[in-house]
Amino acid sequence: MAKINSLEELRKIRDQAKESMVARSGNAKVKIFASMGTVGIAGGAREALKAMIDELEKRDFHEVDIIESGSMGLDREEPVISVERDGYLTTYGRVTPDMARQIIAQHVINGQIVSEWVIARNKK
Amino acid sequence: MKIYRIHALICAGGQCITAGGDSFEEALKRAITEKGLEDEIQVVETGCMGACEKGPMMVAYPEGILYVHLKPEDANEIVEEHFLKGRPVQRLMWKEADGNFPTLDQVPFFAHQTKVVLRNCGLIDSENIEEFIAREGYSALAKALSSLKPEEIVDEIKKSGLRGRGGAGFPTGLKWEFAAKEVSDQKYVVTNADEGDPGAYMDRSIIEGDPHTIIEGMAIAGYAIGASKGYIYCRAEYPIAIKRLDLALKNARKFGLLGKNILGSDFNFDIEVRMGAGAFVCGEETALLRSIEGKRGEPTNKPPYPSQKGLFGHPTVINNVETFANIPFIIAEGYEKFRRIGTETNPGTKVFSLAGKVITTGLIEVPLGISLRKIIYDIGGGIPNGKKFKGALMGGPSGGVVPASKLDTPIDFESLQEIDSMMGSGGMIIMDEDSCMVDIAKYFLKFTVDESCGKCTPCREGTRQMLEILERISSGKGKETDLEDLLSLAKTIQQTSLCGLGQSAPNPVISTIRWFRDEYEAHIKDKTCTAGVCSMKKPTLEVKKNAKKIAH
Amino acid sequence: MQKKSLIEKLHDIQENQKNTNHLPKDMIIEAAKESNVSLSKAFGVATFYTMFSTQKRGKHIIRICQNQSCHMANSALVVDELKKTLCIDFGETSEDGLFTLEHSSCLGMCSIAPCMMIDDRPYGNLTPGKVVEIIHSIKVGA
Numbered sequence: 001m002a003k004i005n006s007l008e009e010l011r012k013i014r015d016q017a018k019e020s021m022v023a024r025s026g027n028a029k030v031k032i033f034a035s036m037g038t039v040g041i042a043g044g045a046r047e048a049l050k051a052m053i054d055e056l057e058k059r060d061f062h063e064v065d066i067i068e069s070g071s072m073g074l075d076r077e078e079p080v081i082s083v084e085r086d087g088y089l090t091t092y093g094r095v096t097p098d099m100a101r102q103i104i105a106q107h108v109i110n111g112q113i114v115s116e117w118v119i120a121r122n123k124k
Numbered sequence: 125m126k127i128y129r130i131h132a133l134i135c136a137g138g139q140c141i142t143a144g145g146d147s148f149e150e151a152l153k154r155a156i157t158e159k160g161l162e163d164e165i166q167v168v169e170t171g172c173m174g175a176c177e178k179g180p181m182m183v184a185y186p187e188g189i190l191y192v193h194l195k196p197e198d199a200n201e202i203v204e205e206h207f208l209k210g211r212p213v214q215r216l217m218w219k220e221a222d223g224n225f226p227t228l229d230q231v232p233f234f235a236h237q238t239k240v241v242l243r244n245c246g247l248i249d250s251e252n253i254e255e256f257i258a259r260e261g262y263s264a265l266a267k268a269l270s271s272l273k274p275e276e277i278v279d280e281i282k283k284s285g286l287r288g289r290g291g292a293g294f295p296t297g298l299k300w301e302f303a304a305k306e307v308s309d310q311k312y313v314v315t316n317a318d319e320g321d322p323g324a325y326m327d328r329s330i331i332e333g334d335p336h337t338i339i340e341g342m343a344i345a346g347y348a349i350g351a352s353k354g355y356i357y358c359r360a361e362y363p364i365a366i367k368r369l370d371l372a373l374k375n376a377r378k379f380g381l382l383g384k385n386i387l388g389s390d391f392n393f394d395i396e397v398r399m400g401a402g403a404f405v406c407g408e409e410t411a412l413l414r415s416i417e418g419k420r421g422e423p424t425n426k427p428p429y430p431s432q433k434g435l436f437g438h439p440t441v442i443n444n445v446e447t448f449a450n451i452p453f454i455i456a457e458g459y460e461k462f463r464r465i466g467t468e469t470n471p472g473t474k475v476f477s478l479a480g481k482v483i484t485t486g487l488i489e490v491p492l493g494i495s496l497r498k499i500i501y502d503i504g505g506g507i508p509n510g511k512k513f514k515g516a517l518m519g520g521p522s523g524g525v526v527p528a529s530k531l532d533t534p535i536d537f538e539s540l541q542e543i544d545s546m547m548g549s550g551g552m553i554i555m556d557e558d559s560c561m562v563d564i565a566k567y568f569l570k571f572t573v574d575e576s577c578g579k580c581t582p583c584r585e586g587t588r589q590m591l592e593i594l595e596r597i598s599s600g601k602g603k604e605t606d607l608e609d610l611l612s613l614a615k616t617i618q619q620t621s622l623c624g625l626g627q628s629a630p631n632p633v634i635s636t637i638r639w640f641r642d643e644y645e646a647h648i649k650d651k652t653c654t655a656g657v658c659s660m661k662k663p664t665l666e667v668k669k670n671a672k673k674i675a676h
Numbered sequence: 677m678q679k680k681s682l683i684e685k686l687h688d689i690q691e692n693q694k695n696t697n698h699l700p701k702d703m704i705i706e707a708a709k710e711s712n713v714s715l716s717k718a719f720g721v722a723t724f725y726t727m728f729s730t731q732k733r734g735k736h737i738i739r740i741c742q743n744q745s746c747h748m749a750n751s752a753l754v755v756d757e758l759k760k761t762l763c764i765d766f767g768e769t770s771e772d773g774l775f776t777l778e779h780s781s782c783l784g785m786c787s788i789a790p791c792m793m794i795d796d797r798p799y800g801n802l803t804p805g806k807v808v809e810i811i812h813s814i815k816v817g818a
Contacts, residue, residue: 003380005388007266010257016125017258023131023186024247026229031186036210049129053164057127065186066129068210139785142800176787322743325784360687360727361739361783363796401683401725404781418681418711420724479745479786486787517744553744553786567744574779577724 019062029063030108031084037071044096045079051097052081055104064108077119083107084124093119128166130207131185133246137172137329137487138364144195145180151199152182159203171333173246175233176486178218183246188227190218221505233484236503238465240473241449242489245333250368253375256336262381264452265340268347269389277348277455278304284459285471286451290316290407290444291519291548292624293537299441302431303349306439311351313342314435314442316412317358317365320404321520322571324551326475327445329487331358331365334449335372339382339395341448344455345441346393354395355435357412360402369397404575408623409442411577422579423623444549446475467493470536474547480517480554483508490535497531500554511556515639519548521568521575522628524635525561544635546628560657561640562647566594568632576625583626586617590633600660602648607637682711682721686728695773696732704730726778734769736814739780740792746782751790757804761811774815 004010022028034049049066056064074080077093081103084090090113092103099117106112113121134140134149149167156165173181178192189212191202198216205211217225220232228234239245248255256262268277282297303311315338319327331338342354358366373395376382384392398416405411406421413435415421434440450472454462463471470492476499479485483505490499496516500506507513515525524545526533533539537547555564569591578584590613593606614630621627637644646652651660680688685707690699699722708718722728740758742751758777762770769776785791788800792807799810 003378005380007263007270007387010262010266010387013254014257014260014263017254020125021131021248021255021258023128024133026186026188028186034210036208041209053127053129057125060125062125062127064127066127067187068129068207070209070211138798139788139800142785142791142798143788176785179787319784320781322782323745323786324782325786328784359781361781361793398681399684399687401687402727402781403725415683416681418683418713418721419717420720422724477784477786479789480748553748559748564744567747571743575781 022062023065027063028065029085031065031067032108033082033084034066034068035070035072035074035078035080035082036068037075037078039075040071040078040080043078043094047097048079048081048095048100051100052104055101056108059105059109061104061109074119080119083113086111087124089122089124090118091120092117126163128164130165132165132167132207133170133183133185134167135171135173135179135181135246136169136250137176137179137245137332138325138362139176140172140179140181141364143179147196148180148182148194148199151196152203155199155203156207159208161203161207165207168249169251170248171245171250172242172329172487174237174242174487174489175218175231175484177484178486183228184212187212188229190226190228190231191216192218233486233488233503233505236498237489238473238491239489240453240462240465241330241337241446241475242333242487243453244337245329248334250333250335251371253336253372253379256334260456261336261452262340262387264454264456265343265347265381266387268344268455269387269391272455274304274348274350277344280459281348281451281454284454284462285469286447286454286462287470287537288444289446289450289474289549291522291546293547296443296447299431299443300345300348302429303351303439303441306432308439310353310436310438311349312435312438312440313345313349313351313354314413314416314430314440315342315354315356315445315448316407316409316442317356317362317445318400318407318412319359319362319445319549320407320575321522321549321551323477323479323517323553324520324549325477326487326550328362328365330445330449330475331362332368335368336376337449337452338445339372339376341451342395343382343386343393344451345443345448347391349439349441351441352392352394354393355398355416356395357398357400357406357416359400359406366397366399373397403577404571405577405623405625408625410623413440413442420577422577423625425622446550466491467534467536469538474535474550476550476552478504478552478554481507481511481556481559482554492536493534495532495534496526499535499552500531504554507554507556511558514555514557514559515561517553517555517564517632518551519546519628519631520551521571522546522624522631523548524631525555525564525639527639529639544631544638546631558655558657560598560653560655561636561643562594562598562653563655563657565633565636566591566598569594569629572625572629576629580620580622580626582617582620583622583629586613586621587626587629589613590617590630594633597644597647598653598658598660600647600651602644602651604648606648607641607644611637682707682713682718683725685711686722690728695735697734697737697776698729698732701730726781732769734776735774736794737776737778738792738794739778739783741780741783741790743782745786746789746791749789751802753804754790754792754802754807757807758811761808775811
């Protein structure tokens with residue numbers, strides 16, 4: 001903890017600390033919903049979730065809320081991950097940890113959906 | 125940087141901790157570790173969230189799921205069902221009367237509030253300075269030091285119309301201007317954290333939940349008036365608050381936000397905490413300053429006012445905790461934004477501790493000018509058990525009662541004075557039909573008699589005389605002349621007491637006689653207590669054996 | 677920063693008297709000398725503040741709140757139970773020297789009334805049964 005000597009240094013600390021508090025701010029740019037029903041968990045939903053968080057940390061992207069929900073009822077498609085961004089809710093099915101990383105890099109961070117894995121897309 | 129997908133914010137306000145919040149937190153952390161979720165769930169202790177009656181409380185972000193009345197045995201279920209499987213546990217959630225489970229922003233208790241002073245309470249780890257900085261903490265001080273002159277700051281506070289939140293409502297900007305104009309090689313900034321009004325815990329919650337906002341407010345005041353030293357006088361009955369203050373000061377110094385050359389400027393300022401030792405009168409500003417000086421807390425004559433000759437004889441700005449907590453907002457956002465809240469003559473918000481016969485008690489912050497009706501019914505949820513509202517006690521032992529006929533009175537300094545009530549520091553006790561107004565007045569007067577410092581005769585002897593009359597009335601021995609005697613005594617004490625404690629001591633009696641005269645008359649003439657409270661037995665004056673404060 | 681004020685010195689002295697929680701006369705005199713004030717002034721300060729005591733007290737100080745909100749939550753019943761259990765009245769110390777019962781000013785915990793503080797620790801949502809348990813657990817731990 002070093003002494004802060006200017007407004008700029010204060011702002012730097014502010015911006016860094018703000019990133020770690022996005023979840024409480026209600027200002028996340030992207031919302032990720034991870035369906036955690038029994039089938040999903042059996043199919044590897046937790047591994048996919050962990051991979052997503054790891055990828056976000058690696059890429060230093062913090063403007064995201066990660067929300068677990070119960071089963072969506074799409075047992076055949078589990079694990080199911082939905083991304084709410086730019087006014088749309090996009091749902092991906094049968095998400096593996098590798099796919100999860102790709103979704104983070106391409107869709108969550110860069111705004112480009114990964115069409116081949118989409119199972120549903122609705123306006124929010 | 126680590127990403128936690130759930131932030132579990134546990135209220136660590138004094139009441140929630142005392143109700144078992146610390147045991148719940150321990151159990152929660154244990155359960156999280158057992159399920160291997162420490163990397164995904166961040167447990168944070170925050171300041172008072174406000175719904176004190178629902179504690180121990182926790183809010184799980186990002187959804188804002190509200191958990192209430194938590195016990196240690198609830199921890200496993202929350203971790204298993206909600207944190208692991210994504211299924212919030214409804215039986216433990218805040219439930220409205222209509223059966224809905226609202227999230228934090230949907231709860232009427234919170235939705236009707238406007239949080240300026242309490243903007244960080246419940247959202248940040250109160251012991252983490254970086255989280256304070258994340259929410260624009262110290263940016264007002266930085267703005268002041270880098271781009272505003274001291275006189276511009278005084279001007280901004282004057283234009284904001286901020287009035288002292290300790291009860292007197294004196295214009296803060298004016299107070300600062302007086303001190304700034306004085307020429308002296310030493311000036312002081314003092315925070316009055318000797319919150320003694322029964323039923324008031326606003327200041328405690330601010331200190332425990334967001335101590336840095338007070339430090340920032342004081343530093344800005346120091347810069348504005350030319351002071352290099354500050355004191356926070358905190359009552360000894362608040363050990364958690366004192367602990368958090370000490371930690372906050374230590375961290376502020378580490379970051380160079382207190383001490384020499386703050387933020388690289390040539391402004392030096394540091395703050396020390398001084399503890400009280402159990403004397404209500406030390407909430408009076410001159411008594412408080414004497415106490416910091418190590419003397420008996422006896423008020424001294426004004427003028428000279430503290431801004432001219434205060435602590436150790438030097439110009440001193442002394443303000444209440446809540447007043448200082450408003451300063452960063454005004455300087456950072458500008459006086460116009462502040463004036464948009466509240467009313468023309470009473471801008472800004474006020475924090476109240478809502479207690480007594482109301483469904484949801486706790487700490488609230490509302491724009492000035494709001495009606496009492498809205499506070500009790502929209503925010504507090506109304507009177508429990510189908511009882512009728514009888515009166516709201518405001519201003520503690522210096523205040524008065526707002527009766528049912530005045531429910532639509534706007535809560536502001538002048539409107540309350542017109543009905544013989546008072547804003548006070550923010551304690552608001554709601555009474556229902558089962559309360560006796562004579563008993564209430566007697567209660568407050570007993571308090572004042574105990575707390576009188578004894579220095580001046582009108583207060584020392586006068587309040588005791590009033591109490592004796594009330595004791596007689598409430599035990600079936602009232603006389604026809606009692607009401608006139610009470611009011612005459614009240615006038616004398618008001619006009620001739622040395623300090624605010626004495627001057628306002630008769631207020632509860634004056635107010636209850638004005639609005640509930642028939643109740644007094646029933647006690648005196650019919651020897652009955654309509655609310656069934658007074659036992660109408662022989663009274664005994666209870667003497668505190670360990671309080672030897674009467675001057676010899 | 678400034679050296680300690682007389683009041684802070686007295687707080688320190690009293691805190692160090694762990695079993696009697698009071699200000700011994702000779703220590704007040706010493707504190708007066710250190711602070712450069714007259715004896716009468718020092719004793720004036722020591723007797724002004726309710727948290728200081730020049731008389732010996734118990735190891736644990738119970739401060740029970742009976743102000744408005746606690747009063748409305750029936751603190752009287754809790755007070756009666758405390759008096760009965762400890763066989764003392766306000767201002768008195770139990771025979772085993774463990775507890776002194778005192779009035780408290782408002783503790784600011786009105787939503788969990790009735791409340792009390794024992795030393796530095798607050799207790800809320802009190803019932804006659806609960807206070808008996810609390811006293812017992814302190815006795816056992818003493």
